Amino acid sequence: MGVRFSPGVSIEVGRVSGELEVIEAPDEVLSENFVRDVFYIAINCGKMLLESGAETYRIEDTMLRIASNYGIENAQVFVTPTVIIFSLNDYALTQTLRIEERSNNLEKVVVVNELSRRISDGLALKQAIRGMEKIHNTRFFPLWLLVLSGGVIGTMFLLLFEGVPRDLPAAFIGGAGGVFLMEGIQRYTRVQFFTEFFAALYIATISIVFVNLGYGLMLDTIIIASVMPLVPGVLITNAIREMIRGHLMAGIMKGAEAALTAIAIGAGVGLVFMLV
Amino acid sequence: MVYIYQFVLSFFASAGFGVLFNAPRNALVSCGTTGAFGWIVFHLFREGGTDLVLASFLGALTLSAIAILNSRRKKMPIILFITCGIIPLVPGGLAYDAMRHVVLNEYMTALEYGFEAALISLAIAMGIISTEMADQVLQTIRKKLKREEV
Numbered sequence: 001m002g003v004r005f006s007p008g009v010s011i012e013v014g015r016v017s018g019e020l021e022v023i024e025a026p027d028e029v030l031s032e033n034f035v036r037d038v039f040y041i042a043i044n045c046g047k048m049l050l051e052s053g054a055e056t057y058r059i060e061d062t063m064l065r066i067a068s069n070y071g072i073e074n075a076q077v078f079v080t081p082t083v084i085i086f087s088l089n090d091y092a093l094t095q096t097l098r099i100e101e102r103s104n105n106l107e108k109v110v111v112v113n114e115l116s117r118r119i120s121d122g123l124a125l126k127q128a129i130r131g132m133e134k135i136h137n138t139r140f141f142p143l144w145l146l147v148l149s150g151g152v153i154g155t156m157f158l159l160l161f162e163g164v165p166r167d168l169p170a171a172f173i174g175g176a177g178g179v180f181l182m183e184g185i186q187r188y189t190r191v192q193f194f195t196e197f198f199a200a201l202y203i204a205t206i207s208i209v210f211v212n213l214g215y216g217l218m219l220d221t222i223i224i225a226s227v228m229p230l231v232p233g234v235l236i237t238n239a240i241r242e243m244i245r246g247h248l249m250a251g252i253m254k255g256a257e258a259a260l261t262a263i264a265i266g267a268g269v270g271l272v273f274m275l276v
Numbered sequence: 277m278v279y280i281y282q283f284v285l286s287f288f289a290s291a292g293f294g295v296l297f298n299a300p301r302n303a304l305v306s307c308g309t310t311g312a313f314g315w316i317v318f319h320l321f322r323e324g325g326t327d328l329v330l331a332s333f334l335g336a337l338t339l340s341a342i343a344i345l346n347s348r349r350k351k352m353p354i355i356l357f358i359t360c361g362i363i364p365l366v367p368g369g370l371a372y373d374a375m376r377h378v379v380l381n382e383y384m385t386a387l388e389y390g391f392e393a394a395l396i397s398l399a400i401a402m403g404i405i406s407t408e409m410a411d412q413v414l415q416t417i418r419k420k421l422k423r424e425e426v
Contacts, residue, residue, distance in 0.1 A: 266375025
């Protein structure tokens, strides 16, 4: 089968294995501005989702759904944790987008998801663009609340891991300080490895100080409970989920990220153990 | 009584992570309960002497079912509740332990911890995906039945 160019006849591309790709004109030709607007919405929604820590298969799904809701068929998208490649094949429109920074921002995921749900219900294009441009400034929790919740997480895990009540202050101060350091260093440098390393260093130091001063009993439990806010448990699980879904590349990348985080934390704590 | 205590602990642990992950304010309580239910099921099976990996799987199964219910009720994506809810189950502590032993030159212990962490994450991922798949199948069947009625 060579290159065929016949408007109106659509052949499913890439569904049946063994069938060759066919380049063809779209069923109905949409105006260029319209197509560009749809492209703009889809790729920016994908970017926001990826930067907020959504799973890659869900991002691909969302972007494709936005395109097909506005009547654009034959769109292809490839998402890994660091890059989005999106193209509307019928209109020869492609962009590659490099994502430098990723963090967990579930509120943004929820808002983008809501927008895509409204688009599925038939939201007009102009309104969709306006809605998308509003998303950019989502609220964040204040720093003191983040630090407080770090402390709460530390104490809760201490009790879940069957620690003694006497270690509670140590776990609270360790967890809260760890989150404070993470957030604080992150404003100056974007290298995650070091923020986690220094936070773990701090936690190990403070735990050993507490135990030596007699305000703590079980050193290991205190340290594990207070590093909980830093630890990459969710990342490991998400990596495996991506792999099972067939996104091998994303899974491996997230797994590597998780391993790196664990190494940073292990190195931070290990350094203190070696010195003491 | 012990269960209420455990429930409260895991509730606050999950909700605390909800704050760290910047979850929407009106979803924090649901995030907490999702995690708490997962942990309670895990804890029940652990007390009954079930294997750690199997108990994690069953806990993940429960929590993702509750996450799906919550996401229907609040019209929010499932990932929100799952990310916060798996926190108590997730083997972050084990992963840290493995790396700490590597740094301390105790490689065999590290390997043990590492494999355990990998297996538990696999079990949790399987639990979440099984529930999601079951839900998808159910939805498809329901849609088909509806179409036949019309």
